[in-house]
Amino acid sequence: MPNEPAKHTPTPWTIELPEEPYSDIEIKSGRRRVLKLWLDDAPVNDFNDEQRANAKLIVKAVNLHAEMLEALKAMQYDDDGTPIVWIRKSVVEAIIAKAEAR
Numbered sequence: 001m002p003n004e005p006a007k008h009t010p011t012p013w014t015i016e017l018p019e020e021p022y023s024d025i026e027i028k029s030g031r032r033r034v035l036k037l038w039l040d041d042a043p044v045n046d047f048n049d050e051q052r053a054n055a056k057l058i059v060k061a062v063n064l065h066a067e068m069l070e071a072l073k074a075m076q077y078d079d080d081g082t083p084i085v086w087i088r089k090s091v092v093e094a095i096i097a098k099a100e101a102r
Contacts, residue, residue: 009034011066013059017052025055060098067095 009029016026027035035058037051071091078084
């Protein structure tokens, strides 16, 4: 259907780091694999470290996006569009702390 909104894979996403050397990193939603990052079989670890960092960044971004979306959906508005129920400060602070890795 051309005008339907795109669906997304439910959060939270998690990282499954391989136990075996040079096995791929998997990003999952529950038990379902969303993405697989290839690890190199070269003796230099620079590429593999970069892939691990990329996986962590991808998962963090997706999960934070979902948390922010839920917080915004919880807001209620008056007839003129004025917010009448604000997002709790503790929720906002927790999302910011996660984004800043505190």
